[in-house]
Amino acid sequence: MRFVLSEDQQMLRDTAMAFARDELPVSHLRGLRDAGANGVDTENRNKLAELGFFGVLIPEEYGGVDMGMVAMGQIMEAQGRTIAATPLLQTAVLGASLIGLGGSEALKGEWLPKLAAGEVTTALALDEGTHHAPLNVATEAERNGQGFTLNGAKRYVSDGHHADAFIVAARSFGEAGQSHGVTLFLVPSDASGLTVQALNTVDSHGAAHLSLEDVNVSEANVIGAVDAGWDVLDAALDRGRIALAAEMLGSAQAAFEMTLEYLQTRKQFGQLIGSFQALQHRAAKMFTALEMTRSCVAAALSAADEQANNLPELASLAKAQASELIHLVSNETVQFHGGIGMTDAHDSGLYMKRARVQEALLGGASFHRDRYARLNGF
Amino acid sequence: MAFDAPEELDAFRTEVRDWLEANCPASMRTPMKDDEVVWGGRREPFKNPDSKVWLERMGEKGWTAPQWPAEYGGGGLNKAQAKVLQEEMRRIKARPPLFSFGLWMFGPALLEFGNDEQKARFIPDIVKGKTRWCQGYSEPGAGSDLAGLQTKCEDKGDHWLINGQKVWTSYADQADWIFSLVRTDTSVKHDGISFLVFDMDTEGVETRPIKLISGSSPFCETFFTDVKVPKDQLVGQLNAGWTIAKRLLQFERSSISAGGFGGTGGSGILPPQEYAKQHVGMDEAGRIADGDLRGRLAEHLMFSKAFGLTVQRSTAEAKAGQEVGHTASILKYAAAKMNQEKSELIVEALGTEGLGWQGDGFADDAKKATRGWLRSKGNSIEGGTSEVNLNVIAKRVLGLREHQ
Numbered sequence: 001m002r003f004v005l006s007e008d009q010q011m012l013r014d015t016a017m018a019f020a021r022d023e024l025p026v027s028h029l030r031g032l033r034d035a036g037a038n039g040v041d042t043e044n045r046n047k048l049a050e051l052g053f054f055g056v057l058i059p060e061e062y063g064g065v066d067m068g069m070v071a072m073g074q075i076m077e078a079q080g081r082t083i084a085a086t087p088l089l090q091t092a093v094l095g096a097s098l099i100g101l102g103g104s105e106a107l108k109g110e111w112l113p114k115l116a117a118g119e120v121t122t123a124l125a126l127d128e129g130t131h132h133a134p135l136n137v138a139t140e141a142e143r144n145g146q147g148f149t150l151n152g153a154k155r156y157v158s159d160g161h162h163a164d165a166f167i168v169a170a171r172s173f174g175e176a177g178q179s180h181g182v183t184l185f186l187v188p189s190d191a192s193g194l195t196v197q198a199l200n201t202v203d204s205h206g207a208a209h210l211s212l213e214d215v216n217v218s219e220a221n222v223i224g225a226v227d228a229g230w231d232v233l234d235a236a237l238d239r240g241r242i243a244l245a246a247e248m249l250g251s252a253q254a255a256f257e258m259t260l261e262y263l264q265t266r267k268q269f270g271q272l273i274g275s276f277q278a279l280q281h282r283a284a285k286m287f288t289a290l291e292m293t294r295s296c297v298a299a300a301l302s303a304a305d306e307q308a309n310n311l312p313e314l315a316s317l318a319k320a321q322a323s324e325l326i327h328l329v330s331n332e333t334v335q336f337h338g339g340i341g342m343t344d345a346h347d348s349g350l351y352m353k354r355a356r357v358q359e360a361l362l363g364g365a366s367f368h369r370d371r372y373a374r375l376n377g378f
Numbered sequence: 379m380a381f382d383a384p385e386e387l388d389a390f391r392t393e394v395r396d397w398l399e400a401n402c403p404a405s406m407r408t409p410m411k412d413d414e415v416v417w418g419g420r421r422e423p424f425k426n427p428d429s430k431v432w433l434e435r436m437g438e439k440g441w442t443a444p445q446w447p448a449e450y451g452g453g454g455l456n457k458a459q460a461k462v463l464q465e466e467m468r469r470i471k472a473r474p475p476l477f478s479f480g481l482w483m484f485g486p487a488l489l490e491f492g493n494d495e496q497k498a499r500f501i502p503d504i505v506k507g508k509t510r511w512c513q514g515y516s517e518p519g520a521g522s523d524l525a526g527l528q529t530k531c532e533d534k535g536d537h538w539l540i541n542g543q544k545v546w547t548s549y550a551d552q553a554d555w556i557f558s559l560v561r562t563d564t565s566v567k568h569d570g571i572s573f574l575v576f577d578m579d580t581e582g583v584e585t586r587p588i589k590l591i592s593g594s595s596p597f598c599e600t601f602f603t604d605v606k607v608p609k610d611q612l613v614g615q616l617n618a619g620w621t622i623a624k625r626l627l628q629f630e631r632s633s634i635s636a637g638g639f640g641g642t643g644g645s646g647i648l649p650p651q652e653y654a655k656q657h658v659g660m661d662e663a664g665r666i667a668d669g670d671l672r673g674r675l676a677e678h679l680m681f682s683k684a685f686g687l688t689v690q691r692s693t694a695e696a697k698a699g700q701e702v703g704h705t706a707s708i709l710k711y712a713a714a715k716m717n718q719e720k721s722e723l724i725v726e727a728l729g730t731e732g733l734g735w736q737g738d739g740f741a742d743d744a745k746k747a748t749r750g751w752l753r754s755k756g757n758s759i760e761g762g763t764s765e766v767n768l769n770v771i772a773k774r775v776l777g778l779r780e781h782q
Contacts (some may be wrong), residue, residue, distance in 0.1 A: 001688065002694075003690065003691040003694040003695060004698040004700070127494070260776060260778075263778060264777070264778065264779075268536070270782075271781065271782060272628075272779055274778040274779060275778065275779045275780060275781040275782065276781065277769070277772075277781070280768065280769065280772035280778050281765070281768040281772065283771075283772055283776055283778065284711075284767075284768040284771035284775075284776065287770065287771055287776060288708050288711060288712055288771065290687065290706055291688060292681075292684040292687075292688050292712065294691075295687040295688040295691040296684050296687055297692075298687075298691060299687045299691075317680050317683055317684065319515070320510075320680055321680065321684055366673075369676040369677055369680065370673075371675070372676050372679065372680055373665065373666075373672055373673075373675065373676040374665070376651070376676075376679060377664075378651045378654070378655060378664075378665065378666045378672065378675065
């Protein structure tokens, strides 16, 4: 396990941090919100593509830079700092992983170069209920002459309102709750029978509900084997969870720094409020939680690159710890700022809103504690 | 040479492996028993005779303190070699030959602050386990506010004269020598403290064990009445003891958080989820039947894992030469929380089986766990309370100011 960045990784981190600071500050998200853009930001998507960020997990033969998850984690942490709305989690992590791990040569050859170039974005359409439950896939995939017909509905698909293609998990065999019988399909967003209902979400990033009515997909667009999409899905989900945990770490770190600065400038009773022990101890506990989560995220990123056996365990650890951390820090950020923290004009509320979405996506603390316990045999 | 060539390191590994094979007695390759832990010193009973042989052989090589300088009896190994030694010992499950406050706390501080004569006098006997050291820090009126200590040390020309009382002195009743903080100037606080070492057999030194809620007595009250100490046993400059004290506390906190806590970490006690499986049972899906307890067990296990990874990360960052911002204080705080949580969960999972004190009505490991749970309450007090550690994080790491 490697906890120290290589020179290349450090350079990428520096670039990503500078980009988030200069091009994607929180004020930018605020601007998108106020303009009603619902998290859609074509201009910055193109800039992210120019930086090569979409190709970090894509092999060089398909136009990527193949730098691995530790590198991807640095970019995610950077965008987390400013709670930026980008298609990176869905496209560069989940899309690239699902197609890269399970796609046929033809699919990879057709799609990965477009993903790497930022020409096409993807979104994983998985959950059907209000809580992350990846095995509970009920959307039907029925064989027809040339391929499959999909019928069903997907809830809260991140980036679903602007993705160019969906990776839809559907059931070709068995019942909801079983891993066997899940098949993954690559479905262009303009496919006939696919309806996208854009959602206005609390974090201003947006999302979409999907409904699929007799959507025809050819056999060539199956990712992984028919009925056996679960292994590809599970592996890609873990990468997504780890990348999202890295993003959450960045958000928590930035909110904490904002709070620390306030503690060192705001005066009450003729004192800097940071001199009050009741606040000092809570700040120190937040710092401890931050440092411990940082270790989990770093270990999970490194384990993903090493394809370690305990990767699922570390993915759940990172996502659960990051979930607890982000609520602790974002809630305390509002409380430490007092009245100003309750105003829309202040950034602390934006972090707290985004925190709820970050936790819910790809499984919250409760989901991952349960998974961790199962992986540990109890 | 900073780094060994791989082939040299391989040769060293072969040498270590052969030596251990020839010199580590068979019984020293079995799991440590609580009553066979060797602390060394004049009173060491060596309950298992093999442990004496093992300590002597390791002490002779200096491998009880692998990275200390060879000129003072240490192993003189570089980091890479020390790691090889550690790996080879772990490979054959060799017991640590010596547990010692001299190795963990006093020795590192003396190597940094002592003069050549003091190092030559004290370090070799720490390495060989011939002297057992205890720590004279806390006083009845100086716990968290350690710098408020009052034990008086007067300059009597040809000797120092000590009067006062220490408390929470770990194993003072079994120690040969003490390293102690004493007051040499009453007009200032931190700058009036000196660091002194002396023999516990000196006239005027008295120790009384303190019985804890767990029933054990690892700590003592220690009284000094007109204790005469030779002048050359002052470490560092007069009134400059606080710097050494703080440095030594870092060693102490590191060694505590590296797993040196009293509590339910000892041998024979299972992880909490194992007791829950036994005493609460499992449901049909293979989950611990009490869902609430199961959730808290998972949360604790994850916290423990996060802690372990943080220890690994801080070691890796230190090796890479990166600044480690007072990680010792973070780890001490987290380790205390983790150990106490674990102890609570074990007793909870044991149910009434965790409520025994002594006698045949309860399993041995359950009784040990119960006492370990009580002992663990000290984890957030000893070596700097959790509150003091949070103060240190807030002020030194986060840069928050003192209240005016």
